[in-house]
Amino acid sequence: MMCSSLGKEKEIIASELARKVQQLNGMEELLADLKAQNEILLAKVQACASEHKERRSAGETQGNAALQERNKELSEQLLKSLDGYRSLKRKYRDVQEENNGLHNTIAEIEGQVKVQLESIWELKARMNEQTVNHEEEISAIEHALEDLTFKTSQHREKKDCSRP
Structure with missing residues (x-):
C-alpha cells in the first residue's frame, strides 16, 4: 500500500x-x-527615420514634430x-532551475524507493526465520x-507557495 502511494x-x-x-x-x-x-518596431523606427530624412532634404518641415513624437512612441514601445x-528570459531560467531540481529529487526518491523495495523483498524471504527481529527491520x-513522504510533501509545499 505504501509503495502504491509512492x-x-x-x-x-x-x-x-x-x-x-x-x-x-x-x-x-x-x-x-x-x-x-x-x-x-525597429523596421518602423527605421522607416520613420528615413521618411524624416527625406522630408527634411525636400525642405518640408511641416509634420516634423509629429514624426519626432511617433519616433519617441516607437522607441518607448521597443524599450517596453x-x-x-528580459523578464520572460529570467522566468524561463527560474523555471528551468526548478525543473532540474525536480528531476534530481525524483531520481533520488526513485533510488530510495528501490532500496526500500529490496529491503521488503529480503524481509519477505526471511519471514520464516525465527532468529530475525522483524520489528526492527x-x-x-x-x-x-x-x-x-516528507521529501515529497516539501516539494508539494514549495509548489503551493509559488503559485499566486
Missing part, C-alpha cells in the same frame, strides 16, 4: 514536470513573438518590449518511507 507521488511529480515543460514551450513562443515584434523579453523500512 507510485502516485511519482506520477504527480511527473505530471508537474510535464506542465512545466508546457509552460517553458509557451514562454519560448512568447519570446519568439517578442523578438518578431521588436524587429517590426525589450524589458518584457519493519521499523527501519517504515522510517525510510516516512522520510520519502
Whole structure:
C-alpha cells in the first residue's frame, strides 16, 4: 500500500514536470513573438527615420514634430518590449532551475524507493526465520518511507507557495 502511494507521488511529480515543460514551450513562443515584434518596431523606427530624412532634404518641415513624437512612441514601445523579453528570459531560467531540481529529487526518491523495495523483498524471504527481529527491520523500512513522504510533501509545499 505504501509503495502504491509512492507510485502516485511519482506520477504527480511527473505530471508537474510535464506542465512545466508546457509552460517553458509557451514562454519560448512568447519570446519568439517578442523578438518578431521588436524587429517590426525597429523596421518602423527605421522607416520613420528615413521618411524624416527625406522630408527634411525636400525642405518640408511641416509634420516634423509629429514624426519626432511617433519616433519617441516607437522607441518607448521597443524599450517596453525589450524589458518584457528580459523578464520572460529570467522566468524561463527560474523555471528551468526548478525543473532540474525536480528531476534530481525524483531520481533520488526513485533510488530510495528501490532500496526500500529490496529491503521488503529480503524481509519477505526471511519471514520464516525465527532468529530475525522483524520489528526492527519493519521499523527501519517504515522510517525510510516516512522520510520519502516528507521529501515529497516539501516539494508539494514549495509548489503551493509559488503559485499566486
